[in-house]
Amino acid sequence: MSAPGMLDGLRVVELASAHAAYAGKLLADMGADVVVVEPPGGHTSRGYGPFVDDAPGPERSLFWWHYNTSKRGVVLDLDTEEGRAQFTGLARSADVVLEGELPGRLADLGVDHDRLRAEQPELIWVSVTAFGRESSRAHEPFTDLTILAGGGPVWSCGYDDHTIPPVRGGGNQSFHIAGVFAVMAALTAVLHRDVAGTGQVVEVSMHAAANVTTESATFDWLVAQLTVLRQTGRHALSVMTQETQVRCADGRYVTTGFPPRHVKDFISLRDWIDAEGLREQCDEIVLLDLAVERGGVSLADLREDPLATEIYGAGRTGLVFLAEHLTADQFFHGAQSRGLATGAVWSPEEALLNEHFVARGFPVAVEHDDLGRAVTYPGAPFRAPSAPYRVSRRAPHVGEHQAEVMGDT
Amino acid sequence: MSPLDAPQDRSAALSHIRICDLTGQLAGAGATRFLAAFGAQVIRVEDPVRQGTWDILRGVPPFVDDRRGIDLGGAFNNHNVEKLGITIDLRQERGRDLLRRLVAVSDAVTENFAAGVFARLGFSYDELRTIRPDVVYVSNSGFGAEGPYTSFKTWGPIVQAASGLTFSSGLPDLPPAGWGFSYMDHMGANMMAVAVLAALVHRNRTGEGQWIDMACTEAGIALVGPDLLDFSVNDRPLRREGQPDANRNRMPAMAPHGIYPAQGDDAWVAIACRDDDEWTRLSGLVGEPWAKDPALATLDGRLADEDALDARIAAWTATRDRFATAESVRALGVPASVVARPEDRIDLDPATREWGLWPTVQHTAMGDVRVDGVPVHMSDTDWRIQRGAPCLGEHTDQVLRDVLGLPDDEIAALHEEGAV
Numbered sequence: 001m002s003a004p005g006m007l008d009g010l011r012v013v014e015l016a017s018a019h020a021a022y023a024g025k026l027l028a029d030m031g032a033d034v035v036v037v038e039p040p041g042g043h044t045s046r047g048y049g050p051f052v053d054d055a056p057g058p059e060r061s062l063f064w065w066h067y068n069t070s071k072r073g074v075v076l077d078l079d080t081e082e083g084r085a086q087f088t089g090l091a092r093s094a095d096v097v098l099e100g101e102l103p104g105r106l107a108d109l110g111v112d113h114d115r116l117r118a119e120q121p122e123l124i125w126v127s128v129t130a131f132g133r134e135s136s137r138a139h140e141p142f143t144d145l146t147i148l149a150g151g152g153p154v155w156s157c158g159y160d161d162h163t164i165p166p167v168r169g170g171g172n173q174s175f176h177i178a179g180v181f182a183v184m185a186a187l188t189a190v191l192h193r194d195v196a197g198t199g200q201v202v203e204v205s206m207h208a209a210a211n212v213t214t215e216s217a218t219f220d221w222l223v224a225q226l227t228v229l230r231q232t233g234r235h236a237l238s239v240m241t242q243e244t245q246v247r248c249a250d251g252r253y254v255t256t257g258f259p260p261r262h263v264k265d266f267i268s269l270r271d272w273i274d275a276e277g278l279r280e281q282c283d284e285i286v287l288l289d290l291a292v293e294r295g296g297v298s299l300a301d302l303r304e305d306p307l308a309t310e311i312y313g314a315g316r317t318g319l320v321f322l323a324e325h326l327t328a329d330q331f332f333h334g335a336q337s338r339g340l341a342t343g344a345v346w347s348p349e350e351a352l353l354n355e356h357f358v359a360r361g362f363p364v365a366v367e368h369d370d371l372g373r374a375v376t377y378p379g380a381p382f383r384a385p386s387a388p389y390r391v392s393r394r395a396p397h398v399g400e401h402q403a404e405v406m407g408d409t
Numbered sequence: 410m411s412p413l414d415a416p417q418d419r420s421a422a423l424s425h426i427r428i429c430d431l432t433g434q435l436a437g438a439g440a441t442r443f444l445a446a447f448g449a450q451v452i453r454v455e456d457p458v459r460q461g462t463w464d465i466l467r468g469v470p471p472f473v474d475d476r477r478g479i480d481l482g483g484a485f486n487n488h489n490v491e492k493l494g495i496t497i498d499l500r501q502e503r504g505r506d507l508l509r510r511l512v513a514v515s516d517a518v519t520e521n522f523a524a525g526v527f528a529r530l531g532f533s534y535d536e537l538r539t540i541r542p543d544v545v546y547v548s549n550s551g552f553g554a555e556g557p558y559t560s561f562k563t564w565g566p567i568v569q570a571a572s573g574l575t576f577s578s579g580l581p582d583l584p585p586a587g588w589g590f591s592y593m594d595h596m597g598a599n600m601m602a603v604a605v606l607a608a609l610v611h612r613n614r615t616g617e618g619q620w621i622d623m624a625c626t627e628a629g630i631a632l633v634g635p636d637l638l639d640f641s642v643n644d645r646p647l648r649r650e651g652q653p654d655a656n657r658n659r660m661p662a663m664a665p666h667g668i669y670p671a672q673g674d675d676a677w678v679a680i681a682c683r684d685d686d687e688w689t690r691l692s693g694l695v696g697e698p699w700a701k702d703p704a705l706a707t708l709d710g711r712l713a714d715e716d717a718l719d720a721r722i723a724a725w726t727a728t729r730d731r732f733a734t735a736e737s738v739r740a741l742g743v744p745a746s747v748v749a750r751p752e753d754r755i756d757l758d759p760a761t762r763e764w765g766l767w768p769t770v771q772h773t774a775m776g777d778v779r780v781d782g783v784p785v786h787m788s789d790t791d792w793r794i795q796r797g798a799p800c801l802g803e804h805t806d807q808v809l810r811d812v813l814g815l816p817d818d819e820i821a822a823l824h825e826e827g828a829v
Contacts, residue, residue: 006611030607048661050639062642063660066634132786137760141683141744145658145666149679150746152754154668156589157578162675165668166748167586170577170655171633178784180599185785187606188447192422192790194613201788208764208784211754215435215590216471216484221751222767222779223483224471228589228751233575234566236589244566245584253585255570341562345585347648348573348633349640351626356558362627376641381631382604382623383553387611 005031006387010095010190013087014071016043017100019144019206020128021067022172022179024098027186028070029380029389032096035405036071037087039078042398052371058398059370065395067175069366069377073396074405084111086406091116095199096124096186103133113201124189124199128182132205142206147174151210156217156228156236160243166230177213178206233345245345246320252328253345259316260340263296268338269318276334282321287314352378366391419491420448422790426609427812429508429515430454430492432601433464435591436565436625437521437549438488439598440605445491446783446792452511452808453489453799457496457829461801473775480774480800487780487798490770494799495808496829499530503828508532509540510813516612517545517605524550524559534620543618545608549601553624563625565591572629577636579653586655596632597625635660657715664711665691668748669723671731677748678731680722680738684708690741695725772797805829 010032014024016039028034047056048063058064076090077083088111091097097116099106106112113125127133130142148154148168158166185202193199212218220226220238228236233245233255244256260266270288279285291297291311301308319342323331332344346354352363364379380389426449430441438453445451455461460479462468466488468479498504512518518537520527527533527548537544548554551563551571566587569575575587604621612618630637639645647653658666658681665688666681682688685707692700699721704710711718726734731747738745747753754761761767766782775797783792809815809823823829 006607008611009614010610026603030603049659050635050643050645052642054643062638063635066638131760132764135760135763140739141742142746143658143663143666143681143683143744145656145668145679145681146744146746149668149677149748150754150758152749152751153588153590153592154677154679154748155750158586158589159583164580164583165656165670165677167578167580167655168668168679169574169588169592170653171574171636172660173592173632176596176632177599180596180603181784184443184599184602184606185787187603187610188422189787189790190610191426191606191613194610195425196421196790198789200790203786203788205760205764205784207760208766208782211761211766212781212784213592213595214751215592215595217590217751218755218781219483219487220471221755222487222781223473225752226471230586230589233585233587234589235591245587247584253570255566255575255587257564257567336558336561339562341564341567343563343567343570343575345570345575345587346573347576347646348630348636349646350648351571351573351630351633352637352640354571356552356556357627357630360553360556360624360627362630371642375638378631378634378637379627381600381628382547382549382621384604384608384619384621386617386619387608 002390003387005029005390006384007032011093012096012098013037013091013094015099015101016045018045018048019175020098020100020179020182021045022175023126023128023182024071025067025069026179026183029391031387034071035090035401036068036073036396037076037090038073038398040075066377068395070392071396072401072405073399074402075399078109078111084109087111088116090405091123092120094123095190096126098126098182098186100128103129103138117199117201122193122197122199124186124193124202126182126186126202126204128178128204128206130205131207132203135205144172144174147206147210151207152214152217153210156214156230158230159232160240162230174206174210178204178209181209242316246323248323248328248331249325250327254323254328254331255343255345256316256319256323257341257343259312259319261297261299261312263292265340266291266296266315268340269315272334272338273318273322276322276325278322278325282318284314284318284321287311288318291315352376364391366394368394370394370397418793418795420446420790420793422447422787423449426450426517427515428452429511429518431518431520431522431527433521434466435488435594436597437519437601438464439595440549440601441492441519442488442490443602443783444605446794447790448793451492452812453492453494454508454511455494455496455801457498457802457827458500461496473778483778485798486770486772486775486778489798490780490794491796492799493804493808494802495805496802498828501826501828503823503826505531507813507823507828512537512540512544514812515541515544516609517547519547519601519605521549523562524552524554538618541618543612543616545605545612545618546620547601547604547608547623548620549597549623549625551625553627554622565594568593568597568625568629571626573633574629577633577647577653578655580656581651581654593625593629597623597628600628662708662712664708664715665718665722667719667722669719669726671726671734672729673731676731678726678734679746679748681744683744687741687743691738691743694737694741697725768794770795770797773800773803802829
């Protein structure tokens with residue numbers, strides 16, 4: 001048994017939702033006692049695929065599994081008087097209530113933060129909604145796709161060819177963006193309560209969260225009224241830039257990063273081409289030799305000296321040349337071991353199985369008694385050796401902890 | 410407390426917390442930005458010799474006017490609002506001594522140098538906790554402080570490539586589209602802030618500090634979870650025929666679900682039809698004979714040939730205004746949105762305006778500038794963003810005097826020695 005997590009002793013009651021579940025998972029994996037409350041029959045996200053062996057079922061949803069690790073689960077029917085009383089009792093034991101209900105629903109049921117915090121001012125209440133509960137857009141229907149499209153990230157993602165639609169990055173990222181802000185705010189409220197003694201209401205807007213997760217698309221407009229343009233596999237900018245993504249000999253892609261400017265990087269690149277026995281095939285080799293001879297190129301040179309510009313271009317072309325002659329992993333290791341910052345575009349499973357992350361213990365085995373075996377999950381987003389982030393148990397079955405949790409209260 | 414930290418101008422949420430902050434770029438600076446917005450006293454330490462340009466965003470575009478210089482970069486301002494800025498030359502023993510004195514009075518130390526750099530400067534965790542036993546130390550690098558790739562260098566796009574995020578953002582038979590910005594600088598910064606806050610909660614309960622080693626790539630892999638479980642449980646990799654197909658949805662399956670062309674240049678509208686009822690309503694709005702095909706009445710029927718369905722929807726949206734389409738679809742209770750251009754969501758969207766999402770800061774050199782706000786509101790101790798990013802060394806003297814208690818003659822001597 002390893003040491004308790006950083007949030008050991010913190011009690012969280014979470015009303016199950018798809019979009020706030022990630023916040024609850026982070027808190028639970030960090031050691032908080034998170035009780036996720038589902039309606040009878042289980043939350044609808046148990047119906048989200050993919051499923052174990054592609055067979056749907058409330059205990060087979062990999063979506064549910066991922067977003068509800070380390071939590072305990074109970075079933076309460078908030079549409080009944082008894083269920084609401086049980087929820088109120090449960091919330092009384094909590095430091096934090098986390099919910100993603102549609103705006104107005106809990107007030108209509110009489111179990112919103114106003115009622116509960118009136119008797120329990122130390123309670124921290126975290127609401128995650130699409131636009132904020134008081135927004136004029138509060139009741140618009142939404143999904144991950146529409147939040148990311150309307151909130152900004154989609155505009156910046158896609159291809160140089162602007163007749164191809166822009167792209168919504170995969171993996172429910174609007175839930176993650178809002179969820180991590182929900183956790184940041186919840187913990188901020190806990191730290192304030194540590195000195196002030198009182199809790200408060202925390203509101204998270206998924207739309208606002210997406211809006212402040214666009215890097216230059218936002219500040220280029222705010223500061224200089226420039227509109228960024230999407231570009232294949234690289235930063236959207238207000239001007240089109242040169243490609244940085246290259247298809248390697250094995251069909252996989254790499255991102256080449258910034259071309260060399262310093263002499264040591266030109267030496268690395270040239271020697272690398274030699275080491276691969278590719279000198280004769282490389283049209284740029286003369287310019288790369290020249291780059292080494294003249295000690296690299298400076299940004300000032302680039303503005304004034306046409307030859308410097310040519311040499312700088314050769315550095316880039318040299319990287320592309322190598323990438324096209326090597327596998328993605330050969331290129332990545334070859335470049336990084338020579339101090340050149342590049343990346344291999346791995347699929348999620350390739351990343352999970354990569355030697356570096358395995359050596360660091362990132363993939364973790366989580367016991368699934370319901371499957372009769374352990375399942376590999378992505379592990380900690382950061383290493384906290386003395387109070388570890390840890391997937392401590394599989395996601396709960398429907399009502400699995402009813403007796404022990406409701407017995408407690 | 411320095412006059413710059415007058416309580417009425419600051420959030421009270423974290424006003425009792427001081428951060429000794431050596432972060433930069435967005436991946437680090439974004440973390441302490443959140444803490445500063447909630448009132449933490451974030452003292453950002455920069456290098457006087459290189460004029461702070463270790464942070465590549467110092468002095469780079471966008472600019473508010475024709476002026477250029479290390480204090481005038483728009484990105485740097487955006488990521489460093491509400492922080493204090495001091496300079497210390499850590500090459501000098503006198504400078505390192507100053508940093509030790511700052512660590513001694515700080516709750517947390519944050520940095521995102523390449524792995525090992527801070528330790529080589531003399532500030533390993535073992536050193537830090539000698540100075541202050543309960544210190545919280547959070548380091549954030551591309552591949553973390555241990556492991557085979559520790560020396561590998563990254564920036565946002567490389568982190569995203571190595572974590573599976575670039576790959577999972579693309580369309581079939583095309584190269585990865587990836588993320589057109591450093592998504593993992595944002596999310597890495599956010600996760601770094603979580604680490605600082607959780608470790609402070611832990612310290613308050615146990616009296617213990619700790620070192621948290623964050624590898625930004627791992628924070629990234631953690632963001633593609635259900636796809637990873639599909640692989641580890643069902644042996645189904647995302648690298649397979651027809652995938653990724655990021656504008657469609659499998660979790661849960663929906664159809665139609667995509668980004669469709671609209672009237673005008675580079676104009677797009679997103680539509681997500683969550684169930685059969687929503688399709689019935691949407692097909693009524695479309696009103697064309699094909700939409701009444703009973704085969705499309707069920708999700709399975711619509712998934713049977715998504716390419717054909719999407720082509721029909723695209724033909725319908727292509728001749729219509731994107732705002733009008735989004736509004737008429739939403740009026741049916743079906744999720745829809747324009748693909749918002751920056752100006753749409755920043756200047757025209759009531760939701761961001763009502764939220765107060767684009768506050769104006771006063772920057773000493775730049776003047777008044779709008780910046781990102783914070784997507785949370787707290788009822789009692791909400792964030793305040795009013796002060797722009799510090800100019801290089803703007804608060805050195807105040808911090809040395811008011812935080813470290815140095816007399817004026819010693820501060821003058823430090824300037825003369827070039828230690829600050």
